[in-house]
Amino acid sequence: MRLLPAWAGVALAPLAAMPPPALAQxxxxxxxxxxxxxxxxxxxxxxxxxxxxxxPVAPVETVLIDQRNLHFVPRTLAVLPDQAVAFRNSDPILHNVFSPDTLGEDFDLGTYPEGEWRTRRFRRLGAHVILCHIHPEMEAYVVVLPTxxxxxxxxxxxxxxxxxxxxxxxxxxxxxxxxxxxxxxxxxxxxxxxxxxxxxxxxxxxxxxx
Ligand SMILES: [Cu+2]
Structure with missing residues (x-):
């Protein structure tokens, strides 16, 4: 059985979080x-x-980095500390996800086929470099922000x-x-x-x- 992706509702979240017009002004x-x-x-x-x-910031939703047409999409993703990032393979070939990180949070999520994803939470502030062992030209950044x-x-x-x-x-x-x-x-x-x-x-x- 395939689980419903956690990011299915992501696009709707910002709308729900918008304040009423009087406050926004x-x-x-x-x-x-x-x-x-x-x-x-x-x-x-x-x-x-x-x-x-x-x-304090309220709990935040899982956000997605897709692997599509041999690119990470989006290439740069901003998140809050401990926010979950899902890395999905949407190509009909194997991809890998790893970080050679200089921030003390290096990891390797392994190599997996189309339709699968792995989730990772980032704790350290700064720009985490995301790479694929199979395709050296693929590159993305998860930037953990204090705001x-x-x-x-x-x-x-x-x-x-x-x-x-x-x-x-x-x-x-x-x-x-x-x-x-x-x-x-x-x-x-x-x-x-x-x-x-x-x-x-x-x-x-x-x-x-x-
Ligand atoms: Cu790849």
Missing amino acids: QGSVVEGVVYVRNAKSTGALVYVIPAFAEP RHYVLAAGEGRFRIAELPPGTYSLHVWHPRAEPFRREITVRAGDTLRLEIQLERRGATRTLPK
């Missing part, structure tokens, strides 16, 4: 564009860490983080091929802060967000 927004060496760049992970205490306020920059590097409580934050940008970026920001109630962020390209060394 009080929240602040940080939005903008990320560039790497002057080119608008998708795939940057933007997140803000509040300088003030926030209520629920994050977004992956989409088309043309655009990002938007909404419903922020007003206050001071440390804004970070992580990109697999760029130097980490950090600056302090302050958002007032109901305001929208717009930023253009330039990242410097870096070499092949993989670094970790702080």
Whole structure:
């Protein structure tokens, strides 16, 4: 018997978590564009860490990284500590999932066929590199963050983080091929802060967000 995938309801979860409109209007927004060496760049992970205490984050759902057409999809996934990540093989060939990690959480989920998946929880903050022993070109990142306020920059590097409580934050940008970026920001109630962020390209060394 095949179990119903735990991520079947993932797409609906953010809708259910949205506050009523009146509350959303009080929240602040940080939005903008990320560039790497002057080119608008998708795939940057933007997140803000509040300088003030926030209520503990509620339990979170299992999220999925698919292995499809010889790629990990998505290539970068942000999670909270101890959030479960399911790695599924959707190709008609064998794939493997392992992490050679420098964060002290190296693991190997083994090699498995189409339609199967394995689940892993990540504890250490930072970018965990995910690879496949069979296909060396396959690569993904699970980035464990100390904040629920994050977004992956989409088309043309655009990002938007909404419903922020007003206050001071440390804004970070992580990109697999760029130097980490950090600056302090302050958002007032109901305001929208717009930023253009330039990242410097870096070499092949993989670094970790702080
Ligand atoms: Cu593979």
